[in-house]
Amino acid sequence: MSVGFVMLCHTALHRAAQVARHWAERDCPVVIHVDQRVSKEAYSGLKSDLSDLPNVKFCGRHKCEWGTWSLVAASQTASEMMLAEFPNVRHVFLSSGSCLPLRPVEELKAYLAARPRTDFIESVTTEDVEWTVDGLHAERFQLRFPFSWKRHRRLFDGYVELQRKVGFKRTMPDDLVPHLGSQWWCLTRQTLSAILQDPSRKAYDRFFKLVWIPDESYYQTLVRKYSTHIESRSLTLSKFDFQGKPHVFYDDHLHLLRRSDCFVARKIWHKADRLYETFLTDQDRGTVMAEPAPGKIDRVFSKALERRTRGRAGMYMHSRFPNPDWENGKTSAPYSVFQGFNDLFENFEPWLARRLGTRVHGNLFDPVRVRFSGDADVYAGCLSSAAAIRDYDPEHFLTSLIWNTRGERQVFQFSPRDEQRIGAFLASDGNAQISVVTGAWAVPLFNSNQDFHTIRKTAALLQKQEIDFVNILRRVQTRAEVKIWSLAEFVEEPMENLQSILDAIGGPSSGARITEAPRMVDLSGFGQFLQNLKNQGMNPHVTGDFPVNQPGMQPRSGGSRPYLVR
Amino acid sequence: MKVVQRYKLRLERKRFLIRAWRKARDLLLVADRTDQIRPNDVLCFVTLRNERIRLPYFLRYYRDRGVSHFVFVDNDSTDGTREYLAGQGDCSVWTTPASYKRSRFGMDWLNALLREYGHGHWCVVVDPDEFLVYPFCDTRPIPALTDWLESSSIKSFGAMLLDMYPKGPITTQPYSEGQNPFDIACWFDSGNYMIKRNWDFGNLWIQGGPRARLFFPDNPERAPALNKIPLVKWDKNYAFASSTHMLLPRGLNLVFDEWGGEKASGVLMHAKFLDTFTTKAREELQRKQHYANSHEYKAYAAGLQEDPNLWCKWSERFINWRQLEILGLMSKGNWA
Numbered sequence: 001m002s003v004g005f006v007m008l009c010h011t012a013l014h015r016a017a018q019v020a021r022h023w024a025e026r027d028c029p030v031v032i033h034v035d036q037r038v039s040k041e042a043y044s045g046l047k048s049d050l051s052d053l054p055n056v057k058f059c060g061r062h063k064c065e066w067g068t069w070s071l072v073a074a075s076q077t078a079s080e081m082m083l084a085e086f087p088n089v090r091h092v093f094l095s096s097g098s099c100l101p102l103r104p105v106e107e108l109k110a111y112l113a114a115r116p117r118t119d120f121i122e123s124v125t126t127e128d129v130e131w132t133v134d135g136l137h138a139e140r141f142q143l144r145f146p147f148s149w150k151r152h153r154r155l156f157d158g159y160v161e162l163q164r165k166v167g168f169k170r171t172m173p174d175d176l177v178p179h180l181g182s183q184w185w186c187l188t189r190q191t192l193s194a195i196l197q198d199p200s201r202k203a204y205d206r207f208f209k210l211v212w213i214p215d216e217s218y219y220q221t222l223v224r225k226y227s228t229h230i231e232s233r234s235l236t237l238s239k240f241d242f243q244g245k246p247h248v249f250y251d252d253h254l255h256l257l258r259r260s261d262c263f264v265a266r267k268i269w270h271k272a273d274r275l276y277e278t279f280l281t282d283q284d285r286g287t288v289m290a291e292p293a294p295g296k297i298d299r300v301f302s303k304a305l306e307r308r309t310r311g312r313a314g315m316y317m318h319s320r321f322p323n324p325d326w327e328n329g330k331t332s333a334p335y336s337v338f339q340g341f342n343d344l345f346e347n348f349e350p351w352l353a354r355r356l357g358t359r360v361h362g363n364l365f366d367p368v369r370v371r372f373s374g375d376a377d378v379y380a381g382c383l384s385s386a387a388a389i390r391d392y393d394p395e396h397f398l399t400s401l402i403w404n405t406r407g408e409r410q411v412f413q414f415s416p417r418d419e420q421r422i423g424a425f426l427a428s429d430g431n432a433q434i435s436v437v438t439g440a441w442a443v444p445l446f447n448s449n450q451d452f453h454t455i456r457k458t459a460a461l462l463q464k465q466e467i468d469f470v471n472i473l474r475r476v477q478t479r480a481e482v483k484i485w486s487l488a489e490f491v492e493e494p495m496e497n498l499q500s501i502l503d504a505i506g507g508p509s510s511g512a513r514i515t516e517a518p519r520m521v522d523l524s525g526f527g528q529f530l531q532n533l534k535n536q537g538m539n540p541h542v543t544g545d546f547p548v549n550q551p552g553m554q555p556r557s558g559g560s561r562p563y564l565v566r
Numbered sequence: 567m568k569v570v571q572r573y574k575l576r577l578e579r580k581r582f583l584i585r586a587w588r589k590a591r592d593l594l595l596v597a598d599r600t601d602q603i604r605p606n607d608v609l610c611f612v613t614l615r616n617e618r619i620r621l622p623y624f625l626r627y628y629r630d631r632g633v634s635h636f637v638f639v640d641n642d643s644t645d646g647t648r649e650y651l652a653g654q655g656d657c658s659v660w661t662t663p664a665s666y667k668r669s670r671f672g673m674d675w676l677n678a679l680l681r682e683y684g685h686g687h688w689c690v691v692v693d694p695d696e697f698l699v700y701p702f703c704d705t706r707p708i709p710a711l712t713d714w715l716e717s718s719s720i721k722s723f724g725a726m727l728l729d730m731y732p733k734g735p736i737t738t739q740p741y742s743e744g745q746n747p748f749d750i751a752c753w754f755d756s757g758n759y760m761i762k763r764n765w766d767f768g769n770l771w772i773q774g775g776p777r778a779r780l781f782f783p784d785n786p787e788r789a790p791a792l793n794k795i796p797l798v799k800w801d802k803n804y805a806f807a808s809s810t811h812m813l814l815p816r817g818l819n820l821v822f823d824e825w826g827g828e829k830a831s832g833v834l835m836h837a838k839f840l841d842t843f844t845t846k847a848r849e850e851l852q853r854k855q856h857y858a859n860s861h862e863y864k865a866y867a868a869g870l871q872e873d874p875n876l877w878c879k880w881s882e883r884f885i886n887w888r889q890l891e892i893l894g895l896m897s898k899g900n901w902a
Contacts, residue, residue, distance in 0.1 A: 241718075245717055250705065250710060252705035252706065300902050301902050303902070304898065308827045308900030310826055311827045315894040317828075317896070318725070318772055319829040320826075322824060326825050326826045327826060380757065381755065382776070382880045383758045384783060386786075388785065389783060393761070393762070400758060404756065
């Protein structure tokens with residue numbers, strides 16, 4: 001007889017009975033504490049269930065409530081009984097009614113026998129604790145907590161606030177150093193009896209009665225006074241989520257639990273039949289002396305925590321709809337926006353697609369329809385090309401597109417002729433790479449065959465739209481990566497400028513120089529065209545300075561050969 | 567939120583409850599087995615009309631997932647639905663010939679029955695063509711979910727309605743009784759949903775999917791709502807405000823996280839687009855008993871005349887809940 005179990009039970013008593021029987025039949029005494037709020041019938045049912053086992057005892061009952069002294073009182077009463085009734089017990093293991101042994105009792109016995117003087121209890125100073133959820137670390141010991149957190153939340157909060165304001169502080173008795181840790185421990189008889197028989201126990205108990213969640217600090221603090229050898233970890237695998245409640249294990253955790261090599265796990269869903277069946281049947285696996293390794297389970301749960309608190313960037317759904325600026329990333333991946341390039345270059349999109357090795361969209365925000373790559377009617381994720389659907393919610397249209405095509409960089413064209421509402425979103429998104437050649441919209445007008453009055457009006461409108469967009473891009477709040485050239489600037493060194501954009505995109509052929517050049521639209525006479533606009537009273541200043549007769553822009557051999565950039 | 571507004575919502579909730587009480591007088595009892603309901607049972611509430619062929623699979627689906635008792639309101643079925651349900655040991659059935667439309671599309675009847683029998687229980691409120699998929703639904707029953715929700719102090723669980731459809735014209739593969747409808751309608755739209763926030767009721771308003779794509783390309787604002795809250799720890803003072811899209815008190819509608827994280831949520835797989843649909847649409851158009859002057863059904867009738875194909879090359883084929891999770895249509899939240 002080397003280890004005895006103290007069990008604190010309040011629900012699913014039939015499961016507690018199963019586990020108690022498992023331990024007791026394998027020669028481990030069990031002392032059970034049942035919450036006083038459990039009905040008489042249920043209690044006597046449990047008692048009669050286990051009445052055939054001489055080494056199962058029931059101790060005096062306390063009314064238990066989470067976060068209060070009652071849980072410590074229960075463990076004290078049960079532990080005292082354990083120490084008194086079973087003199088052969090060397091280690092006392094505190095467990096709950098929803099704990100389940102994962103390894104054969106023999107392995108636990110051997111493990112403890114090999115470490116006869118070791119106390120397994122997580123015990124960390126308050127400064128080093130990060131896992132408390134409520135934000136109360138040191139204050140747990142410095143303030144008084146007479147009100148129930150569950151039933152009288154307002155009183156609880158109000159009283160804490162009041163004490164903080166007044167500057168009230170309690171001092172620890174006898175210069176104890178406050179420690180915190182998991183409430184599930186396994187202590188040696190020596191240490192446990194020293195704590196329970198301490199001459200100043202009354203004073204300690206009085207102090208801890210007003211500490212917040214004393215079951216995470218009472219033994220954890222006092223053990224420092226007596227123990228000769230503390231292993232600051234719990235033998236019970238017990239994980240807590242961000243609200244401070246324990247994670248629950250289900251049937252599908254079977255393999256994870258088995259591979260964890262932990263001795264006891266908590267908490268098990270009471271209907272997880274397969275877990276109870278598997279772990280309460282003697283497993284024939286020879287003697288394994290492995291150390292507990294809960295790392296894999298840790299990872300599963302910390303991933304779940306991150307899912308809950310940070311979520312997946314750029315994904316919007318019915319259980320994740322962040323307030324503005326709380327998105328942790330408005331879109332899920334980087335993408336590129338080109339404004340003015342397909343006005344300036346012929347067949348720019350196919351060229352860019354070849355160059356980048358990805359699909360390149362046309363003007364996604366074209367007022368007539370969405371110009372998906374290949375002029376598709378439906379695109380990834382079944383996005384419709386109907387303009388009305390897109391304009392109903394353009395931001396989600398874009399975030400959906402980026403989300404649906406994860407793994408493939410999205411590239412699309414934008415223009416002052418397009419629906420402009422998305423502009424502000426693009427500017428505020430750190431994933432957007434926006435390159436603008438201002439005034440390029442004038443090139444199609446220059447080549448169009450409209451009468452000049454219409455051209456003049458259109459030009460005025462487009463220039464206004466573009467200025468609005470550029471102003472948005474130039475705000476301090478802008479998070480997108482923005483590059484803006486005026487048309488005149490850009491055509492001075494078109495290839496160098498394009499190269500710099502492509503370098504920023506990276507991608508499969510990054511680092512390579514542009515070999516195949518896109519064809520620039522013939523700009524001869526463009527300066528005169530701009531001058532004509534000016535003469536009509538419309539100043540297309542966003543194009544930059546184009547001399548009326550540009551020597552560089554003139555066709556070199558007099559013919560109508562288009563300008564080819566090299 | 568202003569006090570006046572809060573008070574208005576309170577009044578509205580009371581109005582729903584009074585309406586429910588008034589409309590409950592239309593209900594005629596067919597089979598009452600509610601005495602079998604035990605304290606922690608998960609219950610299922612359904613209004614239906616002429617859905618006999620769907621019922622065997624529907625009942626099996628939810629029984630397998632741990633629903634203990636079903637409460638049905640039959641709206642004057644003529645195909646044996648009522649008789650079939652009355653013969654099931656775990657179903658309580660009421661019937662009514664009254665107007666579906668004037669009971670707010672069945673919600674008044676359900677609010678009344680929920681108030682009577684749902685109080686203190688986790689209740690699944692669905693249509694017979696809606697199948698709840700939630701995280702770990704292949705290994706854990708609904709009571710595992712509700713126990714976890716309860717321990718997390720969560721009272722309602724959101725699920726998006728996901729329209730499922732077959733490949734090819736919907737009449738090509740006829741549905742037979744007892745069959746899993748998703749053997750036929752196993753395709754869905756994975757990423758074309760539009761989300762807005764409804765500040766009055768605090769819920770999200772989601773539209774999109776194949777119905778918006780095909781039937782409402784020019785007026786998407788009329789596309790049907792897809793946000794649903796089908797699983798609620800019921801209290802007798804709660805009321806569904808508009809179908810199962812939103813509830814009062816409005817706090818129950820906050821099934822989404824506002825600070826960047828993800829709450830746990832599911833998907834309601836919608837087996838509407840089977841061969842049964844064309845006849846149903848025709849009938850509903852005649853009865854004029856559906857939402858917003860049945861304009862949804864009018865749009866279907868216009869779009870479905872040539873027996874349409876909802877499938878496109880970007881449609882996704884259903885595999886399991888993990889696939890839906892990866893696609894971002896549902897989330898495990900912090901349930902692990």
